[in-house]
Amino acid sequence: MKKTVDVSIPLGPMHPCWKEPVRIKCETAGERVIRTEVELGYMKKGIERIMRGRPWQEVMFLAERVCGICSVVHNMVFIEAMEKISDIAVPPRAAYLRVVVNELDRIASHILANFSYCYTIEHETLAMYLLNTRETVLDNLERITGSRINTAYMIPGGVRFDLLPEDATALLADLNKVEDEMRRYTRIFETGPLIALRSKGIGYMSREEAIRAHTVGPTARASGVEDCDLRLRHPTYRDLGFTQITRTEGDNFARVMIRFQEVFQSIDLIRKCVENLPEGPIRGGGLCKAGETSYAGEAPRGELTYTIRTDEYGRVLDITIRTPSVMNIEACAHAMITDATSIADVTSTFISSDPCIACNER
Amino acid sequence: MKYLYEKDLRQMKYTILTSTRHDETVRAIARRLEMPDAKLRMILIRRLDMSLLENLESRWQMGREHADQNDQVAQELGCELFTRFIPLVDPDVMRSICDETGRMIGDGSSRDEALAKGRARIREAALA
Numbered sequence: 001m002k003k004t005v006d007v008s009i010p011l012g013p014m015h016p017c018w019k020e021p022v023r024i025k026c027e028t029a030g031e032r033v034i035r036t037e038v039e040l041g042y043m044k045k046g047i048e049r050i051m052r053g054r055p056w057q058e059v060m061f062l063a064e065r066v067c068g069i070c071s072v073v074h075n076m077v078f079i080e081a082m083e084k085i086s087d088i089a090v091p092p093r094a095a096y097l098r099v100v101v102n103e104l105d106r107i108a109s110h111i112l113a114n115f116s117y118c119y120t121i122e123h124e125t126l127a128m129y130l131l132n133t134r135e136t137v138l139d140n141l142e143r144i145t146g147s148r149i150n151t152a153y154m155i156p157g158g159v160r161f162d163l164l165p166e167d168a169t170a171l172l173a174d175l176n177k178v179e180d181e182m183r184r185y186t187r188i189f190e191t192g193p194l195i196a197l198r199s200k201g202i203g204y205m206s207r208e209e210a211i212r213a214h215t216v217g218p219t220a221r222a223s224g225v226e227d228c229d230l231r232l233r234h235p236t237y238r239d240l241g242f243t244q245i246t247r248t249e250g251d252n253f254a255r256v257m258i259r260f261q262e263v264f265q266s267i268d269l270i271r272k273c274v275e276n277l278p279e280g281p282i283r284g285g286g287l288c289k290a291g292e293t294s295y296a297g298e299a300p301r302g303e304l305t306y307t308i309r310t311d312e313y314g315r316v317l318d319i320t321i322r323t324p325s326v327m328n329i330e331a332c333a334h335a336m337i338t339d340a341t342s343i344a345d346v347t348s349t350f351i352s353s354d355p356c357i358a359c360n361e362r
Numbered sequence: 363m364k365y366l367y368e369k370d371l372r373q374m375k376y377t378i379l380t381s382t383r384h385d386e387t388v389r390a391i392a393r394r395l396e397m398p399d400a401k402l403r404m405i406l407i408r409r410l411d412m413s414l415l416e417n418l419e420s421r422w423q424m425g426r427e428h429a430d431q432n433d434q435v436a437q438e439l440g441c442e443l444f445t446r447f448i449p450l451v452d453p454d455v456m457r458s459i460c461d462e463t464g465r466m467i468g469d470g471s472s473r474d475e476a477l478a479k480g481r482a483r484i485r486e487a488a489l490a
Contacts (some may be wrong), residue, residue, distance in 0.1 A: 038413040041374045050382070105425065211428060212447055214420035320382045322419070330417035360416065 006030060009343060015041045017120045017347045020357035024333070026346055033340040038333045044361045056082055056288050064150050066321060067359045069112060071150050072105035072141075073299040074321075079154045081295035081306045086156065088286030091264045092278040093234045094158035100155050100171075100273045101268040108137045108179070109300035110218075110259040110266075113354040117256050118163070118189075120150060120351045121198040123298060126188055133181045140171050158283035168274050175267050183268075186260045190254050199253035200250055203336040203349030213331035216324045217302020218262065219273075220320070221246050222254035240272050252352040259354070268330035288314030299324055302356050323359035378415045391448070393483045394440065405488050409450060421447045435464050435486045439480045444488075451487045453470055459483045 006029050013021035030235065033082035035257055051059045063078040064071035069208045074214040076098060083090065090098075111134040126333040138148045144167060145151035145160070153159055163171075189195055205215070208225040229244040231237040245261050247254040255333035290312040290328045302324030332353040337346050379388055392402040406415060413424045414421075426445030430437040441460045463480035467473055 018428040038371075039371070040412045041371075212421070212424060213417060214424045318382060322383065326413075326416045327420050330413040333411075333413050335369070360413075 002083045010092055011040075011346060015347070017116070017351060018214040018357075019116065022355070022357045024337075024346065024350065026287050026337075028343060031037055031342050032282070033337060033343055033346060035339075036058075036333050036337045036346065040357070040361055041242070042361075043357060045358075048321060048360050050315055051319045054316055056310070056316060059319070060155070061150075061152060061265050061314045064152060064319075066323070066362055067356055068149055069356060070105060070109050070359075071299060071306060072153065074103055075152060075154050077295060077297035077299075077304050078305050078308075079156055080297060081286050081293055081308050082293050082310070084158050084293050085291035085308065085310055086289040086314075087184075088157045088288075091158055091160075091281050092200060094278045094279050094282045094284070096273045097144075097159045097163055097282065098154055098176045099157075099236050099240065100163065100270050101141065101151065101271050102142075104137055104141050107263050107266045107299045109125055109132050109139070110263050111137065111182075113300075114189075114256055114259050116354075117252070118195075119309050119347065121195065123153075123195060126185060126192075128179070129185055133185070134358075136178055143167050143170065143302055155283070156288055157286040158281070162282045163274070163277065168277075172271065172274060175204065175270060179264065179267050182260065182263050186257075189256065189260065196253070198345075198348060199251065199256065199352075200249075200255060201251050201253075202345050203252045203332075203340070203352055204250050205331060205335045207248075209335040210250070210331060213335060214327045215331040217303075217329050217354075218258045219298070219328045219331065220254055220302065222258045223250040223313055224248040229301075230296055230303055234297070237269075244268065252349055255352045255354070283349055301325055301328060301356060303327075321362055323356070323362065325360040327352075328353045329355045329357075329360055369413060372407055375410075375412060375415055376403070378412065379403055379418075383419050384415070387422050391422060391437045393443075395488070396484060401489075404490075405450065409488075411450075415451075418448065433460075435467065435477070436460050438477055439463060439484065443462060444479055444484065451484055456484070459487070 009026045009028055010023055012018060022038040025037045025039060051062050060078060060335060064075040066074050111130050115127045115130040142148045143152040144163060149168060187358055197253040205223050207224045210220050210225050216228060226246060231242050232244060245258060246267060247258050248296060254291065265343060288310065290310055292309040294305060294307040296303050304324055305322040307320040308316060332350055336349050336353065340346060372464045378384060389399055407445055425443040429442040430448055439460055441456055444450045447455045459480050463476050466476040
């Protein structure tokens with residue numbers, strides 16, 4: 001459909017507010033943005049093709065390199081998909097430790113996303129505070145797994161390292177510190193007049209639009225989509241009494257606030273796991289077998305699906321990864337930014353949907 | 363509109379559409395519209411941008427679950443499915459196709475014949 005356009009403004013691929021290269025083409029009429037188009041292809045890795053034909057032991061390391069921000073959940077979903085194919089059971093202690101590491105990764109990811117948003121709306125003080133707190137979380141990931149980002153912590157039938165008592169004590173102490181700091185930052189965000197001006201009512205996406213684009217994760221939950229957190233169906237999370245957080249505003253403010261709220265929820269989940277950590281082994285037995293499955297888990301940005309076909313030696317014959325950013329970026333371009341009142345809101349709205357270009361292009 | 367720095371994205375869009383899950387989706391949509399896969403691929407590349415193509419599978423999945431739940435004729439033609447979920451046809455054109463098909467059925471034409479004519483008009487509209 002043809003539209004009258006005053007000026008076409010390309011944002012990116014290199015932009016100071018974005019962590020990764022992407023180009024957004026904005027068609028404007030005066031200050032109003034009529035529609036936007038996201039142009040991809042600046043960092044295609046072709047990782048699915050590299051994975052094909054390789055044994056699971058190699059694919060496991062490649063999977064967590066799909067994304068540098070939520071690498072743990074890629075590791076977890078791939079391994080749980082392999083376990084589903086091969087009927088491998090996980091000892092209860094390992095299942096709880098998986099939740100600890102996965103939730104630490106979620107906290108780090110949510111804090112980074114909120115840092116980016118605050119940086120984009122020029123609230124650099126809060127942005128730097130958040131980045132500082134994220135370091136404490138990453139230190140704990142390193143203490144438990146030996147690595148800050150690419151942890152390779154989960155393996156079929158368990159995890160690689162146990163949680164030592166002294167590490168558990170340090171983790172709980174650090175969680176108290178993170179919780180205190182995050183409460184303060186949430187209050188700053190919630191009550192800041194500048195933040196309200198740049199966030200409330202900006203980048204609105206209705207529940208219907210969110211469903212139509214299959215929006216997932218905090219982006220969907222901020223628009224009031226119920227029952228869209230896959231942790232509700234995960235046996236370990238069900239065991240821990242997990243409930244979904246939902247907001248109804250559907251704007252930039254809600255998307256950032258829901259991530260703040262989920263950080264507190266993750267802290268509570270980690271505490272529950274550490275305090276009720278079952279005794280027993282952290283690794284069971286089991287061999288990876290031939291089969292085919294589609295398995296989804298809840299990444300920090302939403303539903304992450306691995307569709308895998310393996311042979312009798314556990315070699316990955318075919319693999320397709322559907323990352324949450326595929327849905328969220330598209331919804332952002334076609335629902336949140338469309339008909340924006342100002343070009344200045346395009347960057348902040350885009351960042352509020354927590355886009356991961358590395359995930360999107362794989 | 364013409365962009366100063368415009369690239370030819372056809373090859374990249376084609377690469378998106380030929381991945382395993384996307385290929386399955388394209389074949390399913392082509393079967394639904396009763397048209398060749400290659401022709402549908404061409405329409406998709408021409409009409410949709412890269413992020414929409416990446417999200418094609420999810421939108422198809424959601425469209426089959428949620429689109430046109432109250433109207434039988436609209437559901438069979440994919441009234442909402444091919445305008446709001448997968449924007450292949452202009453909404454006004456689709457509305458007129460649906461109304462026309464409903465009228466034909468009301469006037470006593472065979473249901474299958476009316477739906478086949480409706481689908482043919484959707485194909486024409488998508489190709490236009």
